Amino acid sequence: MKRIAAVIALLALAFATMMIVSCQSNELVKFDRSAGLNGGFELTDSGYPINWAFSPNPESTESLQVYIDKIRFVEGSNSLRLVSTQDDRPKAFRSQSVPVDSGGEYRIGFSVLNEGCSLRVNRIMTDASGMTHFEAQTILDTSESTTEWVRFEELFTANQGEAYVFLIFLVDGVGTLWCDHVRVEERTSQY
Numbered sequence: 001m002k003r004i005a006a007v008i009a010l011l012a013l014a015f016a017t018m019m020i021v022s023c024q025s026n027e028l029v030k031f032d033r034s035a036g037l038n039g040g041f042e043l044t045d046s047g048y049p050i051n052w053a054f055s056p057n058p059e060s061t062e063s064l065q066v067y068i069d070k071i072r073f074v075e076g077s078n079s080l081r082l083v084s085t086q087d088d089r090p091k092a093f094r095s096q097s098v099p100v101d102s103g104g105e106y107r108i109g110f111s112v113l114n115e116g117c118s119l120r121v122n123r124i125m126t127d128a129s130g131m132t133h134f135e136a137q138t139i140l141d142t143s144e145s146t147t148e149w150v151r152f153e154e155l156f157t158a159n160q161g162e163a164y165v166f167l168i169f170l171v172d173g174v175g176t177l178w179c180d181h182v183r184v185e186e187r188t189s190q191y
Contacts, residue, residue: 026060029053037098039110039182040076044068049080051096056089064091072178074111074149079180084117084171091171097126097164098184105187108139108167109153116175118143121167123154128163136168143173149180155187 030045030052041049048054048066058064063086073079084091100106108123122136139154158165165184171177 026057027053027055028057028059031096033096037095037182037184039095039184040073040180041068041078041080042076044078049078052080053094055092055094062086063088066093069178072113074180076180079178082171082177082179084174084177087172087174092168093171093179094168095166095182095184097130097166100125100158100162100165100184102158102160102162104158105155106158106165106184107153107155107187108165108184109151110167110182111149111151111180112140112146113149113178114142114144114146114175115177116145116173117177118172119177120170120172121152122170123156124166124168125158125162126164126166127161130164139167145175149178151181 028048030048030050032050035043035050038049038051043050047068049068054064054066056064058066063084065083065085067081067083069079069081070077082091082093110121112119119140119142120138121140122138124132124136126132140152167182169179
């Protein structure tokens, strides 16, 4: 029974990932390749952080509100604040793809502050063409509320043929989530 539940959960995750990545009709994206990852959410366009995608489009639904918060942040002068007002469907935001070298060692890090949401953060690898391998690695899966910023990190090695990595933050429930200091860097670098 546990094996069937695990297979169903994996298929649901693969389907959700595929929908988020491929279905851009209900997604809001502000893109500028020269801005890099923008993991401090410092660069914005019309109130949205550049190089981050949001689904469903917060401009077409009342259940997802996206803000740049200038009061609560870890680094720089901004953080991302996402408010889920209804438990109607999962909400997601994702980073742009970050180039990696096969065999290279990398560190992913991000800080979150959570008031009431369930949060799952997945790392997705793609090849040079952008084809997703449908192998999401869960970095974080929690529904724990926090009163302070909490830092999460993962070390990984890019496998043969993997050329890009991106992060998907899946949010469920009603509550507020802050995110800041998102990094994907070679393991030898310091943050």
